[in-house]
Amino acid sequence: MANIRELISKERIYVPKKHYSVLKLVLFSVFSVAFGAFFAYAFNKVNFSIPNLIKGLPNIPQIFSAMFKPDFNIMISKVLPELLITICTALVGTFFAALFAIPLSFAAASNLVSKKVARGISFLFNLGRSIDVLIYALIFVVAVGLGPFAGMLALAIHSIGMLGKLYAGSIEEIDKGQVEALVAAGASKLEVIRWAVIPQIIPSFINFTLYRFELNVRVGVVIGLVGGGGIGALLIQYMANFDYSKVGTILITILVIVMLIEFTSTRLRKQII
Amino acid sequence: MVRTESLTKIYDDGTVGIKDLSVDVTPGKLTSVIGPSGAGKSTFLRCINRLINPTSGKVFLGDIEITALNQKELVKARRRIGFIFQQFNLVERLTVLENVLAGRIGYHSLARTMFGSYPKEEVEMVTAIIDEVGLLDKIHTRVDNLSGGQQQRVGIARAVAQEPDVILADEPLASLDPKLSHQILGLLKQFNEKYKITVLLNIHDLEFAKIYSDYVLGLKKGEKVFWGPLSELSKEKVEFIYK
Numbered sequence: 001m002a003n004i005r006e007l008i009s010k011e012r013i014y015v016p017k018k019h020y021s022v023l024k025l026v027l028f029s030v031f032s033v034a035f036g037a038f039f040a041y042a043f044n045k046v047n048f049s050i051p052n053l054i055k056g057l058p059n060i061p062q063i064f065s066a067m068f069k070p071d072f073n074i075m076i077s078k079v080l081p082e083l084l085i086t087i088c089t090a091l092v093g094t095f096f097a098a099l100f101a102i103p104l105s106f107a108a109a110s111n112l113v114s115k116k117v118a119r120g121i122s123f124l125f126n127l128g129r130s131i132d133v134l135i136y137a138l139i140f141v142v143a144v145g146l147g148p149f150a151g152m153l154a155l156a157i158h159s160i161g162m163l164g165k166l167y168a169g170s171i172e173e174i175d176k177g178q179v180e181a182l183v184a185a186g187a188s189k190l191e192v193i194r195w196a197v198i199p200q201i202i203p204s205f206i207n208f209t210l211y212r213f214e215l216n217v218r219v220g221v222v223i224g225l226v227g228g229g230g231i232g233a234l235l236i237q238y239m240a241n242f243d244y245s246k247v248g249t250i251l252i253t254i255l256v257i258v259m260l261i262e263f264t265s266t267r268l269r270k271q272i273i
Numbered sequence: 274m275v276r277t278e279s280l281t282k283i284y285d286d287g288t289v290g291i292k293d294l295s296v297d298v299t300p301g302k303l304t305s306v307i308g309p310s311g312a313g314k315s316t317f318l319r320c321i322n323r324l325i326n327p328t329s330g331k332v333f334l335g336d337i338e339i340t341a342l343n344q345k346e347l348v349k350a351r352r353r354i355g356f357i358f359q360q361f362n363l364v365e366r367l368t369v370l371e372n373v374l375a376g377r378i379g380y381h382s383l384a385r386t387m388f389g390s391y392p393k394e395e396v397e398m399v400t401a402i403i404d405e406v407g408l409l410d411k412i413h414t415r416v417d418n419l420s421g422g423q424q425q426r427v428g429i430a431r432a433v434a435q436e437p438d439v440i441l442a443d444e445p446l447a448s449l450d451p452k453l454s455h456q457i458l459g460l461l462k463q464f465n466e467k468y469k470i471t472v473l474l475n476i477h478d479l480e481f482a483k484i485y486s487d488y489v490l491g492l493k494k495g496e497k498v499f500w501g502p503l504s505e506l507s508k509e510k511v512e513f514i515y516k
């Protein structure tokens with residue numbers, strides 16, 4: 001082992017001083033104090049209280065035991081029909097999202113159109129995604145009234161961005177060689193898309209659409225809470241009445257059905273690839 | 274059939290692909306394009322059907338000046354030029370028949386090609402070609418289920434289905450072992466002789482070139498250093514090309 005300590009020359013070495021900028025130091029202190037104050041204010045605002053938490057804890061088992069005494073009378077008469085509405089909302093919403101996202105995604109794929117156009121459409125996708133689904137739901141509830149139609153529209157609009165981005169990504173990942181072969185054989189642009197691009201992207205398109213449908217079933221429940229119809233609407237109704245056993249029935253049913261849908265869809269997606 | 278005049282390709286980064294390449298390929302014959310890796314063999318073939326656009330110079334296919342065509346005319350002209358790729362470039366999720374029918378796309382209206390509905394007699398012609406490459410029993414098999422050698426035979430069938438005047442084959446053996454290589458070159462030679470299709474074959478392995486070629490084009494650093502019948506390719510010339 002080389003003895004660096006002895007061999008290295010230290011004669012002309014001095015350790016350079018670290019420089020502090022006064023301005024930065026001042027700004028940092030001001031920021032720290034301001035943030036600290038706001039942090040304290042935030043604790044105050046949420047009524048943070050350990051005693052309250054301790055007092056409240058024993059209630060939780062009570063709620064759970066109520067929930068786990070599900071009311072099966074309403075299962076068939078109310079919960080399943082409303083859940084079916086939520087699933088239908090997700091299905092139709094995903095359908096319309098795909099309907100618009102598919103053509104748009106071709107215009108967002110940088111290997112098919114100019115970089116400028118692709119970036120423009122991608123920007124729209126991101127814009128659409130960045131607005132929360134609850135905001136869309138509120139907008140459509142105002143526009144078309146309470147119920148699954150508003151929920152479906154919210155899901156559709158909200159899903160376009162994500163689906164479009166995923167679709168465009170898979171178009172950009174295709175094997176260029178297959179495209180080149182069709183070009184070399186004298187195929188036009190549309191023919192190249194039909195016979196070299198589409199065969200390559202179908203599996204991932206189906207995969208992403210199924211995945212978004214799963215997601216939309218879950219989001220659809222939440223959308224119901226703000227007026228989008230389906231099981232969410234029923235849930236909030238029972239919550240308002242403190243009817244925990246009925247709430248429990250709904251939650252358990254949702255859990256089982258959503259798991260069932262995810263299981264089936266995952267199986268299906270594995271089959272396709 | 275294929276003639277080039279001072280064909281030059283300089284890539285955007287300044288690399289010289291081919292330089293001042295003039296050659297009048299003998300029609301109906303199989304010409305091997307030889308030379309070390311980087312000599313410009315692929316660049317040459319890709320400039321002929323303008324998969325890449327040459328920087329300057331001209332390409333003729335018969336009477337047509339390929340380099341003077343606009344995009345629409347080029348798409349039409351490409352029907353008569355088959356291309357066979359090193360990596361096969363088959364559409365993997367489609368069947369053998371669908372892949373070979375892709376060679377017919379250029380001849381039909383969008384209304385037909387979008388749905389893949391070709392005239393019966395063309396489907397029969399294509400089926401006969403698939404039979405000639407020995408894949409009749411695999412006609413409805415998806416090509417990603419085929420072996421490398423079988424896939425390249427589909428590649429050949431697709432090119433032949435175009436009823437081409439010329440087939441450009443860019444290192445069609447590179448992914449195959451020697452036995453399969455002989456099969457593939459045998460097929461190319463067979464189609465060349467039977468249907469008088471001019472073949473331009475990029476090949477780095479000289480031993481194979483010697484067996485199957487009529488003519489040889491030797492490239493070195495993008496320039497033509499040999500052109501003539503195989504019989505004139507002396508040992509010294511080979512050494513010069515590869516040194």
Ligand SMILES: Nc1ncnc2c1ncn2[C@@H]1O[C@H](COP(=O)(O)OP(=O)(O)O)[C@@H](O)[C@H]1O
Binds near residue numbers: 288308316317
């Ligand atoms: N897309 C490209 N951009 C820049 N240089 C390239 C490109 N393609 C090929 N070249 C260069 O052009 C020269 C000829 O390449 P190529 O035609 O592929 O030779 P070969 O097929 O004989 O191996 C090489 O120096 C190669 O690096």
Ligand SMILES: [Mg+2]
Binds near residue numbers: 314315444
């Ligand atoms: Mg090459």
